[in-house]
Amino acid sequence: MHVVVNAAMSADGKLSSRQREQVAISGADDFDRVDDLRVESDAIVVGVGTVLADDPSLTADEGVNPVRVVADSKARTPLDARVLDDRADTLVFVAESAPNRNVRALREAGADVVVAGNGRVALGQAFSELESRGTKRVMVEGGGELIFSLFDGGLVDELRLYVGSVVIGGRDAPTLADGDGFVERRSFPDLDLDSVERVDDGVLLRYLVS
Numbered sequence: 168m169h170v171v172v173n174a175a176m177s178a179d180g181k182l183s184s185r186q187r188e189q190v191a192i193s194g195a196d197d198f199d200r201v202d203d204l205r206v207e208s209d210a211i212v213v214g215v216g217t218v219l220a221d222d223p224s225l226t227a228d229e230g231v232n233p234v235r236v237v238a239d240s241k242a243r244t245p246l247d248a249r250v251l252d253d254r255a256d257t258l259v260f261v262a263e264s265a266p267n268r269n270v271r272a273l274r275e276a277g278a279d280v281v282v283a284g285n286g287r288v289a290l291g292q293a294f295s296e297l298e299s300r301g302t303k304r305v306m307v308e309g310g311g312e313l314i315f316s317l318f319d320g321g322l323v324d325e326l327r328l329y330v331g332s333v334v335i336g337g338r339d340a341p342t343l344a345d346g347d348g349f350v351e352r353r354s355f356p357d358l359d360l361d362s363v364e365r366v367d368d369g370v371l372l373r374y375l376v377s
C-alpha cells in the first residue's frame with residue numbers, strides 16, 4: 168500500500184490560523200491537482216479534527232470517489248457531517264473506548280465503523296485493515312495531529328506539500344506535523360526531495376520518505 172500525505176501550508180508552515188478554521192492556501196490549479204489525486208486514490212484519510220474544523224466532503228468534482236476514512240477515537244464525527252453524505256462510502260476508525268451510543272449513531276447514519284486500538288485509533292492496525300480490503304493507494308489530507316502520528320508510526324511513503332505565498336503565524340495555529348513532536352535527531356523522519364514545481368503563486372514540493 169502506498170501512502171501519500173498531501174497538505175497545503177503557509178510560507179511559515181501553518182495549515183490554518185489559530186482559529187483552526189479552513190483557510191484557502193492553495194490556488195485554483197492546486198485544488199484541481201488535489202481533486203485529481205483524490206480520484207487516483209482508493210481511500211482518503213483525515214483525522215476527526217479536520218472533520219470538526221473544515222467539514223470537508225472529501226469528494227472530487229468528477230470521477231469515481233474513493234472511500235472516505237476518518238480516524239475518530241471517540242466517535243465524535245457529527246451526524247450531519249458532509250463525510251457522511253451519500254456521495255461516497257465512509258469508514259470511521261474508532262477506539263474501543265468510543266461511546267457505544269456514538270458508534271451506533273454513526274452506523275445508523277451509514278458509516279462503516281471499525282474498532283482499532285484502545286484510547287486512540289491504532290493507525291498501524293487501521294492501515295492494515297485498509298490493505299486487507301484491497302486498498303492500494305491512500306491519500307491523507309490532514310490535519311497536523313494525524314500527520315504527526317503517521318510519520319511517528321513510519322506509515323508515510325510520500326509527502327506532497329503545497330507552500331502558499333502567505334504568512335499566517337500564531338503559536339497555536341496547526342502545522343504540518345503537530346502531536347508531541349520528535350526530539351532526537353535520529354528519530355526525525357528523513358525526506359528525499361523528488362521534485363519542485365511552481366503552481367499558482369506557490370510551490371509544490373514532492374518528497375519521498377527515506
Ligand SMILES: NC(=O)C1=CN([C@@H]2O[C@H](COP(=O)(O)OP(=O)(O)OC[C@H]3O[C@@H](n4cnc5c(N)ncnc54)[C@H](O)[C@@H]3O)[C@@H](O)[C@H]2O)C=CC1
Binds near residue numbers: 310
Ligand atoms: N491546509 C491543509 O492542507 C489542511 C488543513 N487542515 C487544518 O488542520 C486543522 C485540523 O487539524 P488537527 O486539529 O491537527 O486535527 P486532525 O485532523 O489531525 O485530527 C486529530 C484527531 O484525530 C483523532 N485521532 C485518532 N487517532 C489518532 C492518532 N493515532 N493520532 C492522532 N490523531 C488521532 C483524534 O481525535 C485527534 O484529536 C484544522 O484547522 C484544518 O483547517 C486540515 C487538513 C488539511
Ligand SMILES: Nc1nc(O)c(N)c(N[C@@H]2O[C@H](COP(=O)(O)O)[C@@H](O)[C@H]2O)n1
Binds near residue numbers: 192197198221224309
Ligand atoms: N490542498 C488543500 N489546500 C488548502 O488550501 C486547504 N485548505 C486544504 N484543506 C483540505 O481540503 C479539505 C477540503 O475538502 P473539500 O474540498 O471540502 O472536500 C479540508 O478539509 C482539508 O483536508 N487542502
